[in-house]
Amino acid sequence: MAKKTYDLLFKLLLIGDSGVGKTCILFRFSDNHFTTTFISTIGIDFKIKTVELRGKKIKLQIWDTAGQERFHTITTSYYRGAMGIMLVYDITNEKTFDDIVKWLRNIDEHANEDVEKMILGNKCDMEEKRVVSKERGEAIAREHGIRFMETSAKANINIDRAFSELAEAILDKTAGREADADHSRIAVERRPSRAPPSRACCT
Amino acid sequence: MAEMENDVSPIETEQREYVEDGKNKLVVQCKFCGSKILDKKSSNYIAQEKDLPLMQQASNNDREVQNETIKEFYHVENMYTFENIGFTHTVDNHKYLSCADCDAGPVGYHDTNTRHSYVAISRIVHSK
Numbered sequence: 228m229a230k231k232t233y234d235l236l237f238k239l240l241l242i243g244d245s246g247v248g249k250t251c252i253l254f255r256f257s258d259n260h261f262t263t264t265f266i267s268t269i270g271i272d273f274k275i276k277t278v279e280l281r282g283k284k285i286k287l288q289i290w291d292t293a294g295q296e297r298f299h300t301i302t303t304s305y306y307r308g309a310m311g312i313m314l315v316y317d318i319t320n321e322k323t324f325d326d327i328v329k330w331l332r333n334i335d336e337h338a339n340e341d342v343e344k345m346i347l348g349n350k351c352d353m354e355e356k357r358v359v360s361k362e363r364g365e366a367i368a369r370e371h372g373i374r375f376m377e378t379s380a381k382a383n384i385n386i387d388r389a390f391s392e393l394a395e396a397i398l399d400k401t402a403g404r405e406a407d408a409d410h411s412r413i414a415v416e417r418r419p420s421r422a423p424p425s426r427a428c429c430t
Numbered sequence: 431m432a433e434m435e436n437d438v439s440p441i442e443t444e445q446r447e448y449v450e451d452g453k454n455k456l457v458v459q460c461k462f463c464g465s466k467i468l469d470k471k472s473s474n475y476i477a478q479e480k481d482l483p484l485m486q487q488a489s490n491n492d493r494e495v496q497n498e499t500i501k502e503f504y505h506v507e508n509m510y511t512f513e514n515i516g517f518t519h520t521v522d523n524h525k526y527l528s529c530a531d532c533d534a535g536p537v538g539y540h541d542t543n544t545r546h547s548y549v550a551i552s553r554i555v556h557s558k
């Protein structure tokens with residue numbers, strides 16, 4: 228085979244209740260100039276995206292999860308190999324937010340214990356229908372020591388940012404484990420474990 | 431070794447201005463949004479005939495998928511060679527490839543048996 232053209236490969240999973248927007252986060256709302264009905268009919272299984280973080284070329288493989296999955300049906304095999312999980316709720320739907328705790332418990336039970344997690348409050352373009360405040364999203368993330376961001380798949384807000392932040396968090400961990408890692412440099416560059424507030428769309 | 435392999439590649443291949451040493455000489459991008467699909471020299475040129483569904487299906491046509499025969503591809507053995515790409519769910523041992531940024535496609539296909547991928551050259555653009 229040809230030489231490896233990247234430094235690291237991170238497998239990421241989108242998880243959350245039905246209807247929160249996981250598929251839309253992966254499959255952009257193609258209300259651009261071009262709607263490709265054929266692709267949207269079959270649906271996207273996963274995407275490969277290349278990002279550059281701290282001089283490293285990183286491949287992200289991002290998986291959607293099947294529509295009807297519920298936390299009690301998702302077990303170990305589902306999470307196999309996942310290094311990062313995007314846990315998504317819908318800011319206009321209380322139930323999807325309440326279920327975040329159940330999803331977190333499920334992840335604790337079945338996923339690799341050092342999987343990096345991030346919570347996304349999606350549909351933040353629908354301010355008039357909001358029922359979950361941003362503060363509550365931040366609070367639950369803080370409580371569990373994980374990152375948080377509000378996103379909109381529809382308005383394309385914070386989607387790319389969310390993935391690079393999750394990748395960066397995994398990179399921090401990976402780098403920490405590398406025997407030859409330059410620890411001082413990593414310590415200096417490490418970001419706070421939570422995204423600073425108010426860069427999001429929906430304040 | 432390398433010299434011997436040159437004998438194998440058809441002369442026709444060498445005439446393509448975007449092919450060099452059997453590989454894609456230039457960066458491969460999405461036609462619609464410019465998203466980078468393949469880095470230069472990361473895939474092999476291959477002439478083969480294969481039907482792919484049209485990127486834009488006629489809307490007055492209900493069920494039937496309209497195809498087009500594609501004759502030139504870039505062959506990618508390892509999917510992680512791609513810079514940015516989407517893979518659809520599997521249909522008859524195939525996944526279709528789509529742009530990771532604007533979802534345009536199919537820009538090629540992936541064979542789930544061999545795990546090799548093929549990018550349709552007529553459905554992408556080259557750039558430096």
Ligand SMILES: Nc1nc2c(ncn2[C@@H]2O[C@H](COP(=O)(O)OP(=O)(O)OP(=O)(O)O)[C@@H](O)[C@H]2O)c(=O)[nH]1
Binds near residue numbers: 295351
């Ligand atoms: N306004 C708005 N609507 C959204 C957004 N993201 C998704 N939606 C809508 O929410 C609905 C569900 O989105 P999906 O992406 O299918 O949800 P899902 O999480 O994949 O659901 P399952 O596949 O059933 O698990 C669709 O009608 C989308 O149009 C968003 O950011 N803003």
Ligand SMILES: [Mg+2]
Binds near residue numbers: 249251292294
């Ligand atoms: Mg879905």
Ligand SMILES: [Zn+2]
Binds near residue numbers: 460465530531534
């Ligand atoms: Zn594109």
